[in-house]
Amino acid sequence: MVVLTVTFFCSSLVANGANQAHNTNQKDKIVVRLPRSRGRITLRGTIINYTGSSILIRSSVNASVKEFPTSSVVKVSTSHVAPYLQGMTFFSQKKYLQATRSFEKAIQQEDRKWVRREILAMLVRCALQAGDDRVASSRFLTLTESDAETFYFHLIPLQWTPSPLGNLSRLNGLAWLQNKSATTRLLGASRLLLDEKYGQFATTEMKALATNIDRRIRSYARMQLWRLELQHPKKLTKFQLERWRKEIERTPSSYRAGGWYLLGMAYSYKREYEQSATAFLWLPLVYDQDKFLAARSCYEGAESLLQIGKKHEAKILLQEVVKRFGETPAAQEAAIALKKLQQR
Structure with a gap:
């Protein structure tokens, strides 16, 4: 129930950004590397979208829209609502509960979808620092639903150490294992990989994910399978x-x-x-x-x-x-x- 509530909360916040009017007076700045050269260019205008694959910016000079691959982005500068700045201060001070509250306010006030994803990533970080894997997982999945190629994929809260599973974690893991999303199944397989009841089911799925077309998922799945080999260290x-x-x-x-x-x-x-x-x-x-x-x-x-x-x-x-x-x-x-x- 907790996870479903958090998921709904975050999903609605990310989705609502698309329905709000974008601030066309926003002055953003990006620095990108030029292809096949060491040169860089700086553009000013309004960032329309920024995902794991590309960035779109409307020029402040002639209103033309330019697109660049995310891999070429060197720096992005933009303004932020006050609660976001306060949240970053709290986070740097390791006050994660206060940071979470500030970021939740920020995501309600922010109308740019790409910035909302940035705030959501900070909420994932807060949950990780607080040791709340359920909330971190829920918010991470909301983030990937908004941008499947997110550059925050490294925040995925996979299981690496042997830890007892509560009933809710086990149920969530089982539900994730049956999801259409490979990312969600990766989370579920990670949770249940060493589980007595569902471990074989999770192992089968993890082996399938180890051949996934997405390099990120494939790499994580291959390393996750080492956990099984560690069960028999003499071999x-x-x-x-x-x-x-x-x-x-x-x-x-x-x-x-x-x-x-x-x-x-x-x-x-x-x-x-x-x-x-x-x-x-x-x-x-x-x-x-x-x-x-x-x-x-x-x-x-x-x-x-x-x-x-x-x-x-x-x-x-x-x-x-x-x-x-x-x-x-x-x-x-x-x-x-x-x-x-x-x-x-």
């Missing part, structure tokens, strides 16, 4: 782990966090602790958009370093988990580990 070989590493490095940078975490776990199971620590540290150092996963990865990295006698380095990492990710379960474990280190 893992060095060749497999090297293949995983190469797969991660071929994956777009913003999608690599979960893969590095799973590779770290695999190396840890194989007692190759130096390599496991190296893999784990990618998350707190580079890919920390999911603070719970980054915290867990940082903690596991410290544990790996302890296994090879690097107590000083491990202590620094444990302190980092406590200080930087204080509201996560990993921080509680890190605090206990630090006390044990001090007693030695």
Whole structure:
């Protein structure tokens, strides 16, 4: 019920933007790279739409509409309603509840559909930082319904660590598995992949998604399947782990966090602790958009370093988990580990 309510709330907000009059006096600015050259051009006018595939801008000079591929966009400048700016301030201060309230006000006041998607992405980030996967998933799916090629796809709240499923999460996962959208099925398969009752159903779907035409979905699905292989760590070989590493490095940078975490776990199971620590540290150092996963990865990295006698380095990492990710379960474990280190 919670998820359905949030989905309806967000969907109506995104959809309503299309029915409101666009502010034709809006002065936006974009910088784009010229094709087959190192040159850049700056255009001013009104952005009509901005998706994962292209940007449309109406020139302030002659009112002509120009379209550029999103891949060529260097910078976008626009104005924002006051609640959005306040939300960004709260978010930078890690006040995620206040940020959520501000962004919800902003999305009600904003009449540009492409900016509403930007605000919705911030609401996804807030839910992720708060550890609310149900709300994050619902809002993420609303975002992809509005723009299937969204450049915020890396925010998809997939399951990477073993976690118990509540009844509502299980029901949502099952419903998502039967959806027409490949993105929605990916979320459902991720939730239920290790579930005793629906795990086989989820595995079949995840294997199908691993051949999906959409590279983003295909890459995530392939890495998600490693979770199954980690259930039998003794069968893992060095060749497999090297293949995983190469797969991660071929994956777009913003999608690599979960893969590095799973590779770290695999190396840890194989007692190759130096390599496991190296893999784990990618998350707190580079890919920390999911603070719970980054915290867990940082903690596991410290544990790996302890296994090879690097107590000083491990202590620094444990302190980092406590200080930087204080509201996560990993921080509680890190605090206990630090006390044990001090007693030695």
